[in-house]
Every structure is written in structure tokens, then in C-alpha cells.
Amino acid sequence: MPNKAPKKIVALIPAFNEEQRIGSTLNSLAAIESISRVIVVDDGSTDLTAARAEEAGAEVIKLEKNSGKGGAINKALALLNNFEVLTVLDADLGDSAVEAAKLLEPVLAGKADMTIADFPTPDTKGGFGLVKKLARWGIKKCSGLSVQEPLSGQRAIAYPVIEAVKKLDEGFGVEVGLTIDAARKGFRIMEIPTTMSHATTGRNLAGFVHRGRQFYYVLKSILRRLR
Numbered sequence: 001m002p003n004k005a006p007k008k009i010v011a012l013i014p015a016f017n018e019e020q021r022i023g024s025t026l027n028s029l030a031a032i033e034s035i036s037r038v039i040v041v042d043d044g045s046t047d048l049t050a051a052r053a054e055e056a057g058a059e060v061i062k063l064e065k066n067s068g069k070g071g072a073i074n075k076a077l078a079l080l081n082n083f084e085v086l087t088v089l090d091a092d093l094g095d096s097a098v099e100a101a102k103l104l105e106p107v108l109a110g111k112a113d114m115t116i117a118d119f120p121t122p123d124t125k126g127g128f129g130l131v132k133k134l135a136r137w138g139i140k141k142c143s144g145l146s147v148q149e150p151l152s153g154q155r156a157i158a159y160p161v162i163e164a165v166k167k168l169d170e171g172f173g174v175e176v177g178l179t180i181d182a183a184r185k186g187f188r189i190m191e192i193p194t195t196m197s198h199a200t201t202g203r204n205l206a207g208f209v210h211r212g213r214q215f216y217y218v219l220k221s222i223l224r225r226l227r
Contacts, residue, residue, distance in 0.1 A: 007084040007108060010037045011100070013058070014072035015091035019048040025089070026056035028097040034104060035087070039080075043072040049091070068217075069153070070174035074167055087156045092198040099194040103156040106190055113161050113187035116147065116179070117154035117194045131214045135176045138222030143183035148191055151175055151214070161187050172214045173221030180225050 011029055015022055022040065029038060040053040044066035053060050061076055073088065080086075085107055087100050099117070106112040135150035153175055164185050169177035183189055 006034060006036075008037075008082060009035045009085045009087065009104065009108075010039060010080065010083040011035050011087045011089060012039050012041070012073065012076055012080075013053075013089050013091050014041045014043055014069050014076075015045065015049050015053065016043040016066060016072075017045045017047045017049060018091035019045075019052050021092045021094050022049055023052045023056050024094045025091055025097045026053060026058050028093070028095045029089070029100065030057070031098050032101045032104070034101075034108070037083070039076060040091070041072040041076045043067055043069075068171040070168050070170040070172075070177075073174060074170070077162065077168075084159050085156060086159070086162060088153060090153050090198050093154070093196055094198070096194075096196040096198075099196045100154065100156070102192050102194055103154060106192065107156045107158050111188070112190040113158045114178075114182055114189050115156045116149055116189065116191045117152050117196050118149050118191045119152065119194065119196050131211055131218055134215065134222070135218050138176055138218065138225075139179050139183070142180045142222065142225045145179065145183040145189060147179065147189070150179060151218075154194070154196055158187075161185075169217070169221045169224075171217035171220075173217035176218050177221040177225070180221075 038058045040058045041061045042050040044063050050060050050062055089100055103115040103117055106115050132151055139145055139147055139150050161182050165181045168174050
């Protein structure tokens with residue numbers, strides 16, 4: 001019996017002002033031989049994110065204005081075709097991006113339709129966990145699914161999930177909305193332990209502003225699905 005052809009895997013990385021870490025993220029990702037395309041969506045960056053991504057060999061989609069994470073992913077998906085698995089990753093993973101291979105394994109083996117990276121507990125405290133608690137509650141309330149890392153942006157997603165969900169939520173509600181919609185449609189979702197790490201926001205003004213925006217978009221995504 002002939003061997004099956006390898007699946008076409010696209011890595012999609014939305015990035016905003018990540019010139020410091022995008023290069024190491026992409027270099028680490030290059031070690032995963034099964035990934036056939038790497039695309040960075042430069043989401044209106046004001047620094048050298050696009051240039052650094054091109055230097056590292058990625059395809060770059062440049063957006064003139066910042067669209068937010070969900071908007072950037074949607075714009076890329078509108079241009080993509082002919083792929084079987086999509087792995088969405090944050091731009092600031094650095095050397096830990098190679099851990100994406102763990103997310104791909106269950107999807108490629110047919111054991112899951114979408115995997116979500118479970119991060120180790122960080123050494124330093126960020127916020128107070130309010131956004132994560134809201135996200136967990138919302139996903140459970142809307143779909144019956146319990147997840148530990150509802151906000152994790154590191155995912156491997158089989159094409160049928162993307163096709164069924166259609167357009168993703170804008171802003172920071174993208175992960176919560178995607179999880180609820182996929183679970184409601186009966187897709188198999190699995191959380192995978194990893195040693196991934198990325199930059200975290202601290203307990204300062206910038207950090208609280210960021211988490212406030214997260215809370216707003218997550219709540220918006222949940223409320224849309226409670227109607």
C-alpha cells in the first residue's frame with residue numbers, strides 16, 4: 001500500500017511590533033520539516049517586524065493599519081487556499097516555537113481536529129487571572145467544554161474546522177470564539193502540554209490596559225454566543 005502524501009501545513013503568525021523576537025521565532029520554526037509554508041502577517045507594525053521576517057525567509061503579508069489579532073488572521077485566511085492544517089502561533093515565542101511540532105502530531109495522526117498549547121506556569125506573575133476565568137466560564141457555558149488554557153494562541157487546526165467556522169472573531173476574542181464554535185460543531189479539541197514561553201505583560205499600567213482590552217473582546221465574543 002503506497003505511503004500517504006504529507007499534508008500541506010501552513011504556519012500563520014500575526015505580528016505587531018515584534019522585530020526583537022520574530023527572527024528567533026521563525027528560525028526555531030524552521031526546524032519543523034513538516035511545515036510547508038510560513039506566513040507572517042505584519043499587522044501595521046511601526047518597527048522592522050516585516051523586514052526581520054523576510055530576512056528569516058517567511059512570506060510576509062503587510063497590513064497598512066493595525067487590525068488586531070483576529071482581523072489579521074482573517075485577512076490572511078482570505079488569501080490562503082490549498083492547505084490541510086493551519087498552525088497559528090504568536091510572534092514572540094522565540095526559540096520555543098519549535099514546540100509547535102507537539103501541537104501538529106495529534107492533528108496529523110487524526111486524533112484531534114484542533115490542538116491548543118498548554119503553557120507551563122510562568123515564573124513571574126502577570127495579571128490576576130480574571131480574563132482567563134471569564135474565558136473558561138464562557139467556553140463551558142456556551143459549549144460544555146472545559147479547557148485549562150482558553151486564551152492560548154498557539155494552535156494546530158485541521159482545515160475542516162476553518163471551513164466550518166468561517167470568519168473568526170476580531171481582536172482578542174479570536175481564541176475563545178474559535179474554541180466555542182469548533183466545540184459546538186462537534187470537532188475534537190485537545191490541549192497539549194508544551195514548554196512554550198513568550199513575553200508576558202506585567203502588573204503595570206501598560207499590562208492592565210492590555211488585559212482590559214482582552215477582557216472586553218473576550219466578553220464580547222461570549223455574549224455574541226449567548227444570544
